[in-house]
Amino acid sequence: MIDTQGRLRAAFVVSRLRRAGASPGGSSTLVARTTGCMAMPRSDFYPPIDPFQTGTLAVDGIHTVYWEQAGNPRGVPVMFLHGGPGAGASPTHRRFFDPAHYRIVVMDQRGAGRSTPLGETRENTTERLVEDIETLRRHLGIERWHLFGGSWGSTLALAYAETHPDRCLGLILRGIFLMRKAEIDWFLYSMRILFPEAWAAFAGHIPEDERDDLLEAYWKRLDSADPMVRMAAARVWSVYEGSCSSLLPSPDLIAASGEDRHALGLARIEAHYFRSNRFTPEDKLLRDVSRIRHLPGVIVQGRYDIVCPVISADALHRAWPEADYRIVPDAGHSAMEPGIRAALIQATERFKEYR
Known part of the structure; x- marks a missing residue:
């Protein structure tokens, strides 16, 4: 339920509603509009940037994964997790983050994008991808990092965070997919x-x-x-x-x-x-949310997301009521839609306070 009379905090674009529209646990459901009352200093992409470092990791006898870093080498680390599975990352994905503040890490998952072999399904499981992320973290000498993922990227972010909560600073998730049979x-x-x-x-x-x-x-x-x-x-x-x-x-x-x-x-x-x-047992991600409820979280969801319907985001928020839940009323699934893009960038701006 949304309390349309509630006021918005200045700390968010369309921050928590103060009155009784809260979801269970006391955290509120937000409707982030793309016109009207956006007050954050930034709500659109940062300019294009090139990586300052690229590389590959041979993670087993089959797969070699591509990775890159962009932004500030001494900045707060954030791991971008692409969707699909299998979609791969693009240069645009670097632009969700302030390059002066963030150390932006991007990896093409097994079989995707610039990783090889393309489309390879052998030894390609959720558990293996989680291991790859952790291998890359250690390879780069990163102690803790934020996770940013949409669609399948939200699935993988949850799987990694629930396995390695001590390595996470916070999660920004979009277009929630929980890998359930109904989805x-x-x-x-x-x-x-x-x-x-x-x-x-x-x-x-x-x-x-x-x-x-x-x-x-x-x-x-x-x-x-x-x-x-x-x-x-x-x-x-x-x-x-x-x-x-x-x-x-x-x-x-x-x-x-x-x-x-x-x-x-x-x-x-x-x-x-x-x-x-x-590979991801039914509802495992929801059952294990208790492992990450202490972490800052933002859930961004298009109201008319047809690929990953809002019911999954709602289920996640009910399991994780402390997370801020932003429903964008005039958007579908794509992170490139104006309202989704704005809400995600506003979240990365807000997450600058977490180091």
């Missing part, structure tokens, strides 16, 4: 409620007699020995997700979704994790 089924079958044309193209790539199990039908093609079959399925899968990822479908986002490297990494690894969702 996967929603993606495969129920997004057609609002995007029937996108789903028709997605399902239409599969013969009608295989559509009862779209996940297995896609995996058969994504794991085909024929690279043309793999690539065709990957493009359709990735474009489907991109088509549903913003409140107003973005031609640029949809076009980027169909690019070969992005599509192959995203579709193969995403389908692999969906098939093997035993």
